[in-house]
Amino acid sequence: MKLLSFYFCLSGLIILGACSNKEETIVDQWLDKTVIIPEDLIYTRYGMDTIEYSTALSDYTILMYVDTVGCTSCQLQLERWHDWIRYLKRDSPYNISFLFDFYPKDEEELLDLLQFYQFDVPVCIDRKDRLNSMNKFPMGNKYHTFLLDKENRIVLIGNPVNNEGIADLYRKILVPSDSILHDKKQALILVPHKKINLYQIPKDSIKAQFVIKNIGSEKLVLQHLSTSCGCTSVKYPKQPISSGDSAIIRVQIEKQKRGFFQETIRVYANIPESPITLNITGSAL
Numbered sequence: 001m002k003l004l005s006f007y008f009c010l011s012g013l014i015i016l017g018a019c020s021n022k023e024e025t026i027v028d029q030w031l032d033k034t035v036i037i038p039e040d041l042i043y044t045r046y047g048m049d050t051i052e053y054s055t056a057l058s059d060y061t062i063l064m065y066v067d068t069v070g071c072t073s074c075q076l077q078l079e080r081w082h083d084w085i086r087y088l089k090r091d092s093p094y095n096i097s098f099l100f101d102f103y104p105k106d107e108e109e110l111l112d113l114l115q116f117y118q119f120d121v122p123v124c125i126d127r128k129d130r131l132n133s134m135n136k137f138p139m140g141n142k143y144h145t146f147l148l149d150k151e152n153r154i155v156l157i158g159n160p161v162n163n164e165g166i167a168d169l170y171r172k173i174l175v176p177s178d179s180i181l182h183d184k185k186q187a188l189i190l191v192p193h194k195k196i197n198l199y200q201i202p203k204d205s206i207k208a209q210f211v212i213k214n215i216g217s218e219k220l221v222l223q224h225l226s227t228s229c230g231c232t233s234v235k236y237p238k239q240p241i242s243s244g245d246s247a248i249i250r251v252q253i254e255k256q257k258r259g260f261f262q263e264t265i266r267v268y269a270n271i272p273e274s275p276i277t278l279n280i281t282g283s284a285l
Contacts, residue, residue: 030138030154030157031154031157032153032154033153033154034151034152034153034154035063035135035146035148035152035153035154036134036135036152037055037063037099037131037152038130038131038134041101041124041126041130041131042124042125043099043122043123043124044122044123044124044125045120045122045123048111051122053097053122055097055099055152057095058095058096058097058150059094059095059096059149059150060094060095060096060097060147060148060149060150060155060173060174061096061097061098061099061147061148061152062096062097062098062099062145062146062147062148063099063101063145063146063147063148064081064098064099064100064101064143064144064145064146064159065101065103065131065132065137065143065144065145066100066101066102066103066142066143066144067103067105067129067132067142067143068102068103068104068105068106068109068110068142076113077161077162078113078114078117078119078230079117079226079227079228079229079230080161080162080226080227081119081121081161082117082118082119082121082230083161083224083225083226083227084160084161084167084224084226085098085121086224087175087223087224088174088175091175091223092174092175093175093176094174096174098121098122099122099124100121100122100123100124101123101124101126101131102123102124102125102126103126103127103129103131103132104125104126104127107125107127110125116230117230118230143159144157145157145158145159145160147170147173147174155173156169156170156173161226164268164274164275167268186216186218186270186271186272187214187216187218187219187220187221187241187243187269187270187271188214188215188216188271188272189212189213189214189215189216189220189269189271189276190212190213190215191210191211191212191213191276191278192211192213193210193211194210194276194277194278194279195278195279195280195281196208196210196278196279196280196281197280197281197282198280198281198282199282199283200282200283200285201282201283201284201285202284202285203255203256203257203258203284203285204254206252206253206254206255206261206280206282206284207250207251207252207253208250208251208253208280209248209249209250209251210248210249210251210265210278211246211247211248211249212241212246212247212248212249212267213244213245213246213247214241214242214243214244214245214246214247215243215244216243217243218243218270219240219241219242219243220240220241220242220247220269220270220271221240221241221269221270222236222237222238222241222247222249222267222268222269223268223269223270223274224268225249225265225266225267225268226265226266226268226275227263227264227265227266228263228264228265229253229263231253231254231255231256231263232251232252232253232254232263232265233251233252233253233254234249234250234251234252234265235249235250236248236249236250236267249265249267249278251263251265251278251280253280255284257284258283258284258285259283259284260281260282260283260284261280261281261282261283261284262279262280262281263279263280263281264277264278264279264280265277265278265279265280266278
């Protein structure tokens with residue numbers, strides 16, 4: 001398989017043009033390098049139930065290594081990873097594996113996060129930090145995300161859920177039809193209300209709707225949506241929206257506790273300003 005010649009920054013860094021010379025050197029050293037994945041690593045669901053897991057038949061593998069020193073749900077963005085994985089499984093023509101390797105400093109906190117966000121993707125609780133020990137990942141960054149080819153060589157470096165520029169680069173390879181739409185056929189939209197305040201509302205009936213109108217000449221494609229909390233679910237049209245037509249994004253929030261809430265929905269689409277951000281606030285009764 002011919003590797004694509006891209007140059008990207010490490011997870012959490014901005015695109016290479018703004019990186020320091022030191023960071024450029026690190027990227028140059030790691031691009032096209034083969035990552036060694038120990039064959040006897042144990043993968044589990046929620047860190048409890050062991051799962052048989054192999055990447056042998058995969059076209060690509062997304063590997064995320066996390067040293068969970070100071071780990072928080074905001075840094076991990078597990079709910080966004082859920083959305084991203086569902087999107088790739090639905091729209092990519094390739095067989096993609098996902099490996100999440102956690103070197104836990106606070107294993108109890110990590111397991112709580114996995115269960116809270118219902119993150120049922122196979123994960124490895126790598127208590128001896130074997131993946132890092134075998135590969136010696138660059139120091140100074142506790143989060144590393146790699147796109148690997150069939151031979152586990154690094155094709156891309158960077159986290160697609162935190163950086164839309166990097167996400168576009170993943171799309172070019174993994175969802176080629178989406179990347180064509182995203183690059184060349186951009187729509188224009190009008191969103192009358194990007195912020196909705198529900199004020200006081202019963203916690204078991206928190207719902208809202210956002211209207212997005214296609215005011216451009218190209219068809220509008222809502223590629224995927226991510227939410228700031230696992231308690232928030234969204235429904236939106238999967239078919240392209242013609243010029244002059246509108247789409248409705250339906251949001252439902254399930255709150256267990258009373259009190260103020262503020263949730264964010266990010267909408268990724270073939271528009272110049274992608275992603276756009278929608279907000280819902282209120283007080284659950």
